[in-house]
Amino acid sequence: MADILDWTNSSLENLDMASFEARAEEMAVRLREETGAGRLxxxxxxxxxxxxxxxxxxxxxxxxxxxxxxxxxxxxxxxxxxxxxxxxxxxxxxxxxxxxxxxxxxxxxxxxxxxxxxxxxxxxxxxxxxxxxxxxxxxxxxxxxxxxxxxxxxxxxxxxxxxxxxxxxxxxxxxxxxxxxxxxxxxxxxxxxxxxxxxxxxxxxxxxxxDINSLMAGAQEVADQLTTPSLTGETLTEHGSFQLAAWGAALMDKGFDEMIFFAYIPLWASFGDWFAQLWAESLGKEGKGSQPVPALGVTDQHSVNQMFMDGVRNKACLFMTCPNLPTGPKFPADLPDQFSYVRDKDFGELIQAEGLGTRMALSTNGVPLVELRMGADSPRQAGKLIALLGAATILTGWLMGINPLDQPAVELGKRLAKARMNADGLEGEKADLNAFLTADRDLREF
CATH class of the missing domain: 3.40.50.10490 (Glucose-6-phosphate isomerase like protein; domain 1)
Structure with missing residues (x-):
């Protein structure tokens, strides 16, 4: 079964995608240069x-x-x-x-x-x-x-x-x-x-x-389309990574400064944490970026989803599903009438229904959403996902005018920590630490 990006509820009509899509040739040239020089x-x-x-x-x-x-x-x-x-x-x-x-x-x-x-x-x-x-x-x-x-x-x-x-x-x-x-x-x-x-x-x-070969092959299936010397702006606009990048950049221009990664493949929940670092460390620069928010379906329907649905309208969503998850055991037939709607149904049907309900509810409540519908929960599909989101992040950074490959702000905390442990050098950091630690503190018991 094919892996699909469903753009139906992405709010494209409300975003200025054209200005970013018009830069496809520029992005294609940069990809050719960077990949040709071995920098990606x-x-x-x-x-x-x-x-x-x-x-x-x-x-x-x-x-x-x-x-x-x-x-x-x-x-x-x-x-x-x-x-x-x-x-x-x-x-x-x-x-x-x-x-x-x-x-x-x-x-x-x-x-x-x-x-x-x-x-x-x-x-x-x-x-x-x-x-x-x-x-x-x-x-x-x-x-x-x-x-x-x-x-x-x-x-x-x-x-x-x-x-x-x-x-x-x-x-x-x-x-x-x-x-x-x-x-x-x-x-x-x-x-x-x-x-x-x-x-x-x-x-x-x-x-x-x-199956490491399938993991790597899945990634190459997505990435090979971006690394060919014949890449053009026209072919780049057809690639899911550039489409996601243009969408992500346009969302930020409209004030959508949070990106939910909602995983409705329970075993793939930790890809949300992986994506959070990828997106935050790559794009959070120069006062720009959007905050990644990992979420797990259906667990987080009962916690943070209230904020997603009814909080500040600054959130967009990558919504990951797989219609071919295991069906699991069947619900018993002799259930009380109030639960009759699940009698004899497969347990696995429930997560599909919950996912559909949440996806519709988010869209109804004004959350721009792209569904990442994985054809299977296999290593090959995981490799494709890794390459797609990595490429989309790089392209989003370029469209934003920042470098998605460094992390300058992270280095300050590392230097200060080394200074606290009295590492050699770092005299400026040590002076800053001393000033910070000796300043008057506003301390209150609770």
Whole structure:
């Protein structure tokens, strides 16, 4: 079944799409230039052939372990978690006895101490993911896990470690060269939030036995149309990513500064968190952007949907569905009369009905909405979704006149945190911290 973008309730008639659509040729030229120069590996995936070979060679190594502890944060973890929950839900179900992926994506002493106390070191592989090799939240945990492995495994500790980092430089690359730790590269020019279909996300996917070839093939099916040297403005206007970009930019011009990602595929809920980083970190710049809001159907019908329906009219919605989800067991026939409408019906019919009802209600209440109707909840479709939304985000940024590939504001908080830990240099940040911490505080007990 085909994957569809349903634009029926997108409010196109109320948006100035023409001014953005008129820039299609400009965008096509920029795509040709950027992909030709190797600056958009998210789309061109020049690393795909080598990565598949590396992953095939990695299989015997990974099969030795029952547990994978992934150390990573942001784009180094969100994609892996989305794939785990979408395609390896059994880990969170009763009686699971297969491989287990644990993701340490925060400075959480409770969780880290639990991993150290309960994971069997000899059957655990620690995967550290940091392109720069300098992300302290990640590398700090690496230091602790390195010491833990050394304590339990002695000189063999490095055989239970795997590093995903820059191919040539950085602290973690130095660890590879010093200790002979198994490693896979993060390609150049591939930012974390765009990296799920590189070794960053594919190593944990391979460990859990996912169909990585289908994931990557689905992405290439969407991206190949954007990376051909013959791309024109006319063909670009027919691509879903550009249509979504023009819609997104036009929405922001009209004051729609929140973008809901409503997932009515329950196992794909974490793609909402992945999208939130992608959209926010790419587009929230120079006083511009729209706030991504992940939501899960039907759970959030009973919580935040009241705000979506009846709050400030500043929200648009990407509404993800799949008409081919499992049907599940049937409702019993001997139900009370007040529930007679579900007698003998498949349990899975209910989420389809709830999704339809919410989609109609949002549209009726003035929320511009595009339905992402996935033909299946398969790895290939997930790859297509990842490529579609990534490309749409890049194009939206270009239409807004900002760089969707950097994250300058995030760096300030990182520098201040390092200054608080008394890192060398950063004298200006240390002075700012001192002024902040010594200022008069308005403190009130509650």
């Amino acid at each position: 590996p998210f789309l061109t995936m020049p690393y795909a052939t080598a990565l598949k070979k590396q992953l095939e060679e990695l299989k015997p190594f990974l099969k030795k372990f029952d547990h994978m502890l992934l150390l990573g944060i942001g784009g180094s973890a969100l994609g892996a978690r989305a794939l785990q929950q979408a395609f390896f839900p059994q880990q969170d179900q009763p009686g699971h006895s297969g491989p287990s992926l644990w993701i340490a994506d925060n400075i959480d002493a409770y969780a880290l101490e639990a991993y150290l106390a309960k994971l069997p070191p000899e059957k655990t592989v620690v995967v550290t993911v940091s392109k720069s090799g300098g992300t302290i939240e990640t590398v700090g945990q690496y230091f602790i896990l390195k010491k833990w492995m050394q304590h339990h495994l002695g000189d063999e500790w490095h055989k239970n470690m795997l590093l995903v980092t820059d191919e040539k430089q950085g602290f973690l690359r130095g660890e590879v060269e010093t200790y002979g730790i198994t490693a896979l590269p993060v390609p150049d020019n591939l930012g974390g939030r765009y990296s799920v279909l590189s070794a960053v996300g594919m190593v944990p996917a391979l460990f859990l036995g996912m």
